[in-house]
Amino acid sequence: MNSPSLLSTINPATEPDKLDSVERAEIDASTRGPVLLFFGTAIFWLLMGSLLGLISAWKITNPGLFDSISWLTFGRLRPAHLNLVAYGWAVPAAIGVGLWLTARLCRVPLLHAKLLISSAIVWNLGILVGLSGILIGDGRSIEWLEFPAYATPILFIAYACISVWTIIMFRFRKSGHIYVSQWYLFAAFLWFPWLYATANILLVWQPVQGPAQGAINWWYAHNVLGLWFTPIGLAAAYYFIPKVIGRPIHSYYLSILGFWSLALFYSWNGMHHLIGGPFPAWMVSASVVASVMMFIPVITTAINHHMTMKGHFEALNWSPTLRFIVFGAVSYTVVSLQGTFMAIPALNSITHFTDYTIGHAHLGLYAFFTMIMFGSMYYIVPRLVGGEWPCANLIRWHFWLSAVGIILMVGALTLGGLLQGLALYDVASTFRSSIEFATPFRVLRGISGFILMGGQLVFAYLFVQMLLKPGSQKKSPAHFDKSDNSSNDSVAI
Amino acid sequence: MTAGIILLVFGFVILSGSALLAICWAAKSGQFSNITEGAASIFDQDEPVGVPTDRFPVKNSQ
Amino acid sequence: MNKLPLIFVGIFLTFTSAWIGLVAYPTLNLANVEPIPDEETGGVLPPTTSGMAIAGQKVYASAGCMYCHSQQVRWAPLSTDIAKGLGTRQTVARDYIREKVAFLGTMRTGPDLSNIGVRQTDANWHHLHLFEPRTVTEWSIMPSYRYLYKTQKISGQPSNDAIQGLRGPHAPKPGYEVVPSVDAKALVAYMLSLKKNYKLPESPEPTAK
Known part of the structure; x- marks a missing residue:
């Protein structure tokens, strides 16, 4: 990093070309501090958030658990769980992956590392303040926006730094063509502050009246998924799948089409959470139509990923990154199609208000987004610390615990939610039966939580090992052998 | 309430303005022409098409 | 192109x-x-709510009741909400104008509360239910909110607002009583205020089929 004056760091200048591999190693190394800090804190909050989720899962089947402790009541644990995994884990993980991808795709070493490091510290401070706020009872009970009013400005400031940084990096980029991942990243980094600011202004600082809040709430909550987590997850998938198997994306045109149709349709989706609610019918109808139109970006993405992978599926055996990312990409297709069906009013009247929705949320945020983040980290971290992951078998354990855990969780919640929903819908059925149908599945969900946490603990152990003593050091800039894909251990599952 | 509306209008003008500028720029600088070439832009001489770049760590490393 | x-x-x-x-x-x-x-009484619709009920909304948010209880009766053609007795008509925007936060909710792990003030009119029932839900509904999975209550020694006359009818393991020791905190009273006032049994022109009651 050569940063002589402030002006020269926010205004692009040209530099002579270097060898690709040397340049890439330099870029990777330049991202080390901020990216590892974001990853490390993200993993910490993932463990904390999952622990809170696990406790609340068990409390719902054992209501007497810790019931005299106000800060461990279900109504505080659940939002604390959601906000920790969403803003403590998923956002920093997305930022970390986003920073690294941005630097690589712009082909410039990361600028302003200190700004990013301070942003990471401030962000995590905001999380801590917000978490304490929820637990002491200052939560706002507005889904996805529970952090009290004194925590959100901290988060916003931290995030704004990242957005500004993205614009600076974009101006400095050396690559002429903007790769599709950059479209997604750049858009996501700018959409999020817009979403967050709008929602906070209209729901906290200048609260609008009554049900208008519901509309804004779900416009925000759904767009956080659709215009922030999804684009980052897809940016990673669009980069890592071709990169790992060494084959360009099947149809670049489809990928761009997917991007714009996502921006168009996803942004209208939110109101399908309030079908039948106190809103003008056209608002809900627009959301239902947009939800159905989500077929277009989802199918284009699914076809594109599948056609890219076609003939290379054996790569899943030897690449940990690919294994996690393909799992995530497949889940993206499944969760999006499921979401489309859930928005159809006839089905929505059964699944709405039940555990089915919780299953859908975990399919999206865990099976899709979190798995893609894990996969990306398996690729990125070795290139930052300069050494390989210490143990292949532990990576396999991590994968299988995560995969089995999340499939069990989503399966249990989906089935239980359907039975619960049918009981809630049936006029002849009592409320009690809706609880009784759901209970065994809720126990199963609690068990799946343990399995998922097991996987996370394995990953946390691997990550700490990487920070302390990375495995086999290599001197060449690329840390992986280019030809040796058929060594003995690579075939094992 | 009025402050909220002013912020909304302000935000709308800025955001839609910048997004329109972004699209105009993208069109001018040729982001939408040669669209298929973009797919190859993540490969280079050292990590060319056809070479995988990730695998499980080999056993003897620890 | x-x-x-x-x-x-x-x-x-x-x-x-x-x-x-x-x-x-x-x-x-x-x-x-x-x-x-309101043509009939000369008041306004929806009726104004007491200060206690408004304070109760804060307790409702703080305890996170919204994560299990919805507060909306959906339109009849696509739901059985009205047939199941959650209300006599669909809830509309005007129903929520007294709420600082409209707790529409997205889950029915517990029953809908749009009309809980119509179904359960007794404050003591609500206190019993909040203190130990299983004393009034044995199969309830609602957590206890006993942190909103205080068990204290009876000095002289028992308090007027002590919970009546606590039985079994949850009953206070002889000479003791369980009294609600200000928060608990506010929350119950809010529960009792949740009534959508007035008529609004934009939400006619569906005729029986």
């Missing part, structure tokens, strides 16, 4: 339309609903 920019401008404008439709529109229109005069 060179028509692409045009397509993208179109797509972008549609994207902004979502913001106009789902954010700007409700802010400007849905948020300016006024109460209407």
Whole structure:
């Protein structure tokens, strides 16, 4: 990093070309501090958030658990769980992956590392303040926006730094063509502050009246998924799948089409959470139509990923990154199609208000987004610390615990939610039966939580090992052998 | 309430303005022409098409 | 290919339309609903709520009741909410104008509360239920909110607001009583205020089928 004056760091200048591999190693190394800090804190909050989720899962089947402790009541644990995994884990993980991808795709070493490091510290401070706020009872009970009013400005400031940084990096980029991942990243980094600011202004600082809040709430909550987590997850998938198997994306045109149709349709989706609610019918109808139109970006993405992978599926055996990312990409297709069906009013009247929705949320945020983040980290971290992951078998354990855990969780919640929903819908059925149908599945969900946490603990152990003593050091800039894909251990599952 | 509306209008003008500028720029600088070439832009001489770049760590490393 | 920019401008404008439709529109229109005069009593609809009930909304948010209880009766053709007795009519925007936060909710792990003040009119029932839900509904999975209550020694006369009817393991020791905190009283006042049994012209009661 050569940063002589402030002006020269926010205004692009040209530099002579270097060898690709040397340049890439330099870029990777330049991202080390901020990216590892974001990853490390993200993993910490993932463990904390999952622990809170696990406790609340068990409390719902054992209501007497810790019931005299106000800060461990279900109504505080659940939002604390959601906000920790969403803003403590998923956002920093997305930022970390986003920073690294941005630097690589712009082909410039990361600028302003200190700004990013301070942003990471401030962000995590905001999380801590917000978490304490929820637990002491200052939560706002507005889904996805529970952090009290004194925590959100901290988060916003931290995030704004990242957005500004993205614009600076974009101006400095050396690559002429903007790769599709950059479209997604750049858009996501700018959409999020817009979403967050709008929602906070209209729901906290200048609260609008009554049900208008519901509309804004779900416009925000759904767009956080659709215009922030999804684009980052897809940016990673669009980069890592071709990169790992060494084959360009099947149809670049489809990928761009997917991007714009996502921006168009996803942004209208939110109101399908309030079908039948106190809103003008056209608002809900627009959301239902947009939800159905989500077929277009989802199918284009699914076809594109599948056609890219076609003939290379054996790569899943030897690449940990690919294994996690393909799992995530497949889940993206499944969760999006499921979401489309859930928005159809006839089905929505059964699944709405039940555990089915919780299953859908975990399919999206865990099976899709979190798995893609894990996969990306398996690729990125070795290139930052300069050494390989210490143990292949532990990576396999991590994968299988995560995969089995999340499939069990989503399966249990989906089935239980359907039975619960049918009981809630049936006029002849009592409320009690809706609880009784759901209970065994809720126990199963609690068990799946343990399995998922097991996987996370394995990953946390691997990550700490990487920070302390990375495995086999290599001197060449690329840390992986280019030809040796058929060594003995690579075939094992 | 009025402050909220002013912020909304302000935000709308800025955001839609910048997004329109972004699209105009993208069109001018040729982001939408040669669209298929973009797919190859993540490969280079050292990590060319056809070479995988990730695998499980080999056993003897620890 | 060179028509692409045009397509993208179109797509972008549609994207902004979502913001106009789902954010700007409700802010400007849905948020300016006024109460209407009540022809029968000369009051207003929806009726004004007491200060205690408004304080109770804060307790409701703080305890996170919203994560298991919805507060909306959906329109009849696509739901059985009215047939199941959650209310006599669909809830509409005007029903929520007294609420600082409209707790519409997205889960029915517990029953809908739009009309809990109609179904359960007894404050002591609510206190019993909040202190130990299983004393009134044995199969309930609701957590206890006993942190909102205080067990204290009876000095002289028992307090007027002590919970009546606590049985079994939850009953206080002889000479002791369980009294609600200000928060618990506010929460119960809020519960009792949740009634959508007045008539609004925009939400007629569906005729029986």
